[in-house]
Amino acid sequence: MAKKVVTLAHYYCTPEIQQMADKVGDSLELSLFARDSHADTIVFAGVRFMAETAKILNPHAEVILPDRGSTCSLVTQTDVAALTAWRKQHPDHVHVAYINSSAEHKAVADWICTSRNVDDLIADLYAQGKKVIFSPDRNMGAYLNFQYGYDMPLWSAVCEVHDKFNEDALNAGLAEVADKSAFLIAHPESPLPVLKRADYVGSTSGMLNWVRQFAQAPDSVIFVATEDGILYNMKQARPELDIRQAPIYAGCQCNSCPYMKLNTIEAVKRAQQGEGIRIDYLTEAQMDAARLPIERMLEFSKRYYA
Known part of the structure; x- marks a missing residue:
């Protein structure tokens, strides 16, 4: 029986790559599609943390990232050992981590959030009388603190785009x-x-x-x-x-993610033929630890948005 190969593409990929995909969406939409796809092989035209999340949610599938260099500055700017030490400095806080993070990062979080549900999830935690620390995106955390009057300690990574x-x-x-x-x-x-x-x-x-x-x-x-x-x-x-x-300096409207753009037509075609970076390096224990805060978020979303 032929293997079922599913190609996923993030909105930030080029139009040509989106047209090659079975599903186009944001990182969470794509990971949920991967979980429910019954695919044997998932080609994830995005960045590495997205492919890792797909593997965590569908551990039996082979997940392939087209290009080794497809990372994210929120990941590269975060040393997980330092993050773990920072987490231990706030033992009475709940650690909410943005989904744009590595599998190792997710494994030291209590909750995962997305940009779609972060407002509601953190508001719910505060309504329960809990204190929150937020990682890795400093800008997102600063906006939440400003918008809602929180005093969350923030990790200090940013999306370079x-x-x-x-x-x-x-x-x-x-x-x-x-x-x-x-x-x-x-x-x-x-x-x-x-x-x-x-x-x-x-x-x-x-x-x-x-x-x-x-x-x-x-x-x-x-x-x-x-x-x-x-x-x-x-x-x-x-x-x-x-x-x-929106311009990034006078006269320039050209702000692209260099990592997303590594998903070229040639790279995606090779991945569909089985070449590329396999997400096969995560241990079962790492995936279990990272899956727990993701599943908490998914259960929250099911209850909150039902």
Whole structure:
């Protein structure tokens, strides 16, 4: 019997890669699809932590990452030994870790969150009288502390793509369209001064849905503070709208994730033929430890959003 091969592509991959995929989505959507796909082989056109999460949720499948270099600055900026020591400095806190983290990182967390459910999950923990520490994304944690008045200790890693967005460049971009209605939507991995200016802050899927439902003046300009890959999906959904990536400095709207762009047509084709980086290095104990906080999140989401 032929093996069932499923190809997954993140929104931040190029349009050509998205068109090769059986499923396109954000990291959590893709991991859940991987879990339920009954695939023998999963080709994950994304970055390594996403492929690891797919393997954790579907340990019996062979999971292949097309390119060895597809990592994430939130992972490379986090030393797990130092993170573990930091966790021990806060023994009376619940450790919430963003899903954009390595398997080893997830294994020292109490809860995993996504950009889609982080607000509700942390609010629920505080409502229970618990104290929270948050890792790894400093910008996301800073926004939560600002928005809700929390005092969460934060780990200090950033997404190198989102961290490039800045208020000065944004002001320059807005000045260029001063004769039009302008809106800003932003991913919470962006710096706090940008998020304070946003009309909507949310996950990749949340921003895409915001664009789909946009009902303001048709000649409005929508600036998007996230990786440029999602603009393809937004323009497919609403081709009549003027959708632009938020600038990172005057005149530049070209903020791409270099790791996502390693998922080339050639690399994905090779992975579909069984070549690439196999996620076969995680031990059963590591996967079990990392799966527990993920499953807590999934159970929370099932109850909270039912």
